[in-house]
Amino acid sequence: xxxxxxxxxxxxxxxxxxxxxxxxxxxxxxxxxxxxxxxxxxxxxxxxxxxxxxxxxxxxxxxxxxxxxxxxxxxxxxxxxxxxxxxxxxxxxxxxxxxxxxxxxxxxxxxxxxxxxxxxxxxxxxxxxxxxxxxxxxxxxxxxxxxxxxxxxxxxxxxxxxxxxxxxxxxxxxxxxxxxxxxxxxxxxxxxxxxxxxxxxxxxxxxxxxxxxxxxxxxxxxxxxxxxxxxxxxxxxxxxxxxxxxxxxxxxxxxxxxxxxxxxxxxxxxxxxxxxxxxxxxxxxxxxxxxxxxxxxxxxxxxxxxxx
Amino acid sequence: xxxxxxxxxxxxxxxxxxxxxxxxxxxxxxxxxxxxxxxxxxxxxxxxxxxxxxxxxxxxxxxxxxxxxxxxxxxxxxxxxxxxxxxxxxxxxxxxxxxxxxxxxxxxxxxxxxxxxxxxxxxxxxxxxxxxxxxxxxxxxxxxxxxxxxxxxxxxxxxxxxxxxxxxxxxxxxxxxxxxxxxxxxxxxxxxxxxxxxxxxxxxxxxxxxxxxxxxxxxxxxxxxxxxxxxxxxxxxxxxxxxxxxxxxxxxxxxxxxxxxxxxxxxxxxxxxxxxxxxxxxxxxxxxxxxxxxxxxxxxxxxxxxxxxxxxxxxxxxxxxxxxxxxxxxxx
Numbered sequence: 001x002x003x004x005x006x007x008x009x010x011x012x013x014x015x016x017x018x019x020x021x022x023x024x025x026x027x028x029x030x031x032x033x034x035x036x037x038x039x040x041x042x043x044x045x046x047x048x049x050x051x052x053x054x055x056x057x058x059x060x061x062x063x064x065x066x067x068x069x070x071x072x073x074x075x076x077x078x079x080x081x082x083x084x085x086x087x088x089x090x091x092x093x094x095x096x097x098x099x100x101x102x103x104x105x106x107x108x109x110x111x112x113x114x115x116x117x118x119x120x121x122x123x124x125x126x127x128x129x130x131x132x133x134x135x136x137x138x139x140x141x142x143x144x145x146x147x148x149x150x151x152x153x154x155x156x157x158x159x160x161x162x163x164x165x166x167x168x169x170x171x172x173x174x175x176x177x178x179x180x181x182x183x184x185x186x187x188x189x190x191x192x193x194x195x196x197x198x199x200x201x202x203x204x205x206x207x208x209x210x211x212x213x214x215x216x217x218x219x220x221x222x223x224x225x226x227x228x229x230x231x232x233x234x235x236x237x238x239x240x241x242x243x244x245x246x247x248x249x250x251x252x253x254x255x256x257x258x259x260x261x262x263x264x265x266x267x268x269x270x271x272x273x274x275x276x277x278x279x280x281x282x283x284x285x286x287x288x289x290x291x292x293x294x295x296x297x298x299x300x301x302x303x304x305x306x307x308x
Numbered sequence: 309x310x311x312x313x314x315x316x317x318x319x320x321x322x323x324x325x326x327x328x329x330x331x332x333x334x335x336x337x338x339x340x341x342x343x344x345x346x347x348x349x350x351x352x353x354x355x356x357x358x359x360x361x362x363x364x365x366x367x368x369x370x371x372x373x374x375x376x377x378x379x380x381x382x383x384x385x386x387x388x389x390x391x392x393x394x395x396x397x398x399x400x401x402x403x404x405x406x407x408x409x410x411x412x413x414x415x416x417x418x419x420x421x422x423x424x425x426x427x428x429x430x431x432x433x434x435x436x437x438x439x440x441x442x443x444x445x446x447x448x449x450x451x452x453x454x455x456x457x458x459x460x461x462x463x464x465x466x467x468x469x470x471x472x473x474x475x476x477x478x479x480x481x482x483x484x485x486x487x488x489x490x491x492x493x494x495x496x497x498x499x500x501x502x503x504x505x506x507x508x509x510x511x512x513x514x515x516x517x518x519x520x521x522x523x524x525x526x527x528x529x530x531x532x533x534x535x536x537x538x539x540x541x542x543x544x545x546x547x548x549x550x551x552x553x554x555x556x557x558x559x560x561x562x563x564x565x566x567x568x569x570x571x572x573x574x575x576x577x578x579x580x581x582x583x584x585x586x587x588x589x590x591x592x593x594x595x596x597x598x599x600x601x602x603x604x605x606x607x608x609x610x611x612x613x614x615x616x617x618x619x620x621x622x623x624x625x626x627x628x629x630x631x632x633x634x635x636x637x638x639x640x
Contacts (some may be wrong), residue, residue: 036438080625086632089377090575094624097572101617102325108612109329209520221614229442236439272454279446286440287433304636 007257012149015246015253017042017210017224019152021231022238022245023159024070024203030163030240031196032176032189032298036092037077038204039228040099045070045205046212047103050219051111053121062121063148063209071198073099078197082190085302096228104221116221123217124148146214155203159242166229167221171303174197175178176296179303204228233282237289240296248285255281310630311580311591311623319621325618326611336342338612343604344597348477350604352488355556357489358596360550362383364570365577365588366502367543372583373506374515375522378428380441381547381571383448384419388548389555390452391418393460393470393562396477397554404476411477412494412552420541422448427540431533437540445571458563468564479557489557495589498546502585515539547574576620579627595620 021042025035045048047068053062055150073095104116111117124146132143163169172192179189211227212219230252237251238244259277262269323333344354371378392411399407426440455461456468479489501531506512518525518535525532550570555562577595581588595616602613 058402076625080629080632084629084632085636086628090579091316091628093379093572093575094621094628096621097576097617097624098465098621101614101619101621104614105325105329105612105618108614109325109331226446229439233439233443242443270454270457272450272457276450279443283429283435283440283443283447286435287429302632302636 003223007254007261010257010260011250011253012145013215013253014256016149016152017207017215018122018227018231018234018249018252019156019246020148020207020210021204021228021243022234022249023152023155024200024207025235026159026238026240026242026245027172027196028200029235029299030176030296031172031193032179032296032301032303033081033193033197034088034092034300035200035232035235037074037091037095037228037275038092038200038207038231039224039226040092040096041070041073041201041204042208042211042224042228042231043096043099043103044073044201044273045208046223047107047208048217049209049213050119050121051106053213054119059121059124059213062213063206066200066205066209066213068205070201070203070208072201074197074201074204076195077201082130082193082302083195085304088300095246096279100222104220107219107221118218120218121213130246148210148214151206152210153246156242156246163242173296175303176298177299179298183303183305193303204231206230230278230282233286237282237285239294251285252278252282311582311627313517314580314623314626314630315594315619317626318619321622322615322619329611331611336605336609339608339611340598340601340605342601343608344601346604348483349486350600352483352486353490354597355488355593355602356596357600358593358602359495359557360554361551361573361577361595362495362589362592363429363546363553364543364574365581365592366498366585367546368574369578369581369583369585369588370502370506370515371539371543372578373519374535375519376536376539377438377575378423378426378441378543379438379571380423380444380448380544381574382443382567382569383445383549383571384422384449384544384547385551385554385567385570386445386452387422388415388419388551389562389566390455390460390551391415391548392477392552392555393473396473397460397470400474400476402476406479407474408479408556411556412549413615415552415555416545416549419544419546419551420546423540423544423547424537427537431536437536440560441571449565449567452562453564456562460562462561470562473556473560477556478560479553487558489553491553491557494495494549494553495592498549499585499589506585511535511538517569547571553561573620576624579624606616 021038025038028035045066049062049066052065053059076089076095080086081088108116126144126146129143133139148283171187175189175192183189234245234248255278258276262274263271326333326336368378378503395411395414421510426444429435429440430437460470462471482488514530514535577591581591602616604611605611
């Protein structure tokens with residue numbers, strides 16, 4: 001029983017950074033903009049969070065810096081892909097390359113005099129919810145988590161409600177399905193997409209902060225290592241719904257947790273084969289779901305006003 | 309003119325970054341230029357560096373032409389290198405000319421297989437090739453690590469790498485006294501062949517029609533899945549070939565992680581080369597020289613090499629903006 005609880009706790013821990021990025025991805029894709037840039041936005045957030053926490057000495061300010069870092073990078077996507085109507089996927093790839101280069105360069109150039117410095121910050125601590133945390137098995141698992149994990153789970157509910165029950169959510173979905181119709185009914189598709197993409201960057205930035213501030217306590221080159229793409233896979237697996245994305249992230253988190261667990265068992269299987277598990281699982285799940293996926297209808301299609 | 313302008317803008321913006329890091333941008337770029345083109349020896353190293361970029365970039369550019377986004381270069385290169393290594397180590401007695409040819413072919417075939425797998429997953433299971441090729445990159449790189457851990461690894465090397473390949477399998481040097489190997493000649497042949505394929509063959513025509521308009525292509529009886537499979541396989545073959553050339557021409561052994569970063573570079577190069585095989589050549593050369601120059605710049609002036617990725621990313625962003633704007637203008 002303890003093994004299962006530990007495994008679930010590890011799965012939730014691994015899933016949390018993915019979850020923030022995936023929720024951002026939903027925001028962007030539901031508004032009609034492919035979210036291939038999540039990887040770079042996470043990296044920018046992870047970097048900004050560590051640097052600001054180190055410089056200002058406060059994790060809260062670091063978290064804000066993560067939001068700004070991810071948001072700034074996504075603003076590039078917003079300008080290039082939304083305003084200038086460039087290919088959304090390739091724009092996403094471009095900012096991923098840019099973020100990798102920029103964070104590695106700034107780490108060395110501004111803070112390390114040419115060498116990559118190791119900047120340590122104290123990781124965010126867990127918050128125990130009184131009484132509930134004392135429930136056997138489930139208690140420590142669900143109610144003794146760092147603050148951002150709770151925030152991620154709350155955000156799932158908030159986004160779900162926002163999409164279903166608010167005017168803003170409805171407008172965002174309308175822009176993703178048929179921007180021309182949304183425009184005719186008074187919405188401004190370009191502004192909606194701008195805000196959605198920047199919101200996606202801010203959330204992915206928090207995802208990066210979860211990784212660097214809450215889990216590792218430092219920044220290393222390319223530390224997101226494909227997590228942004230896994231988050232994107234979780235968005236698709238979860239059929240562009242917040243709850244579905246949560247399930248997808250937990251699935252990938254479980255695969256990764258299992259992978260780490262199996263490596264610890266010293267089985268006669270090579271560790272490299274076991275490391276393939278998360279990637280093979282996500283491919284298999286994506287492939288298993290097959291063609292049922294219905295993307296937001298206008299995703300990938302730029303919107304621009306016809307000149308009068 | 310557009311790519312030149314994009315590169316100039318990117319270099320100007322990164323100059324600001326260099327200045328922010330407290331270095332003199334002009335000195336840094338001068339060191340970069342000297343490191344890239346300062347001697348025949350340096351030029352040879354740059355051309356070697358550019359060879360896999362040109363090959364993989366052409367593959368990605370052809371994919372783009374047919375609206376396929378292939379970011380699987382890294383995995384395809386990894387498996388191409390693996391297959392070439394396996395051939396070279398398994399048949400060390402083969403005659404000198406036959407062995408490299410055999411190993412190069414094996415590399416191309418392995419790359420084809422890996423890319424075709426992503427294409428098949430796309431066609432049969434509806435997984436977009438961006439995710440398919442990306443996830444297969446991780447798997448492909450881990451397969452190389454696994455092989456180096458086991459059958460192909462050099463015992464007691466202290467680093468995951470294969471034993472030195474038999475001399476008969478090495479690609480010949482083109483210029484005596486420099487490191488320049490025959491790979492660049494292969495790349496030049498591929499440039500011409502890809503140009504002919506794109507502009508002079510029925511398959512190239514199908515790719516271009518599909519790229520211009522899917523409904524028009526379908527109306528003309530062109531099968532989009534067939535083109536997707538064909539162009540992905542072709543790109544995989546070129547990337548696999550690039551991996552084999554890296555192993556047989558530069559390292560003379562398989563080294564863990566040797567394919568790192570190639571896949572994304574290829575996308576940047578394809579864009580910079582305006583998705584045209586002939587112009588991908590200078591784009592690939594530019595990035596090759598940029599990388600060798602950046603290493604020299606880091607040694608001489610202390611400006612860190614990740615600057616190259618910044619230049620690449622910015623160049624892509626400027627080119628994409630210009631492409632998007634002109635496409636929008638032509639639609640209105």
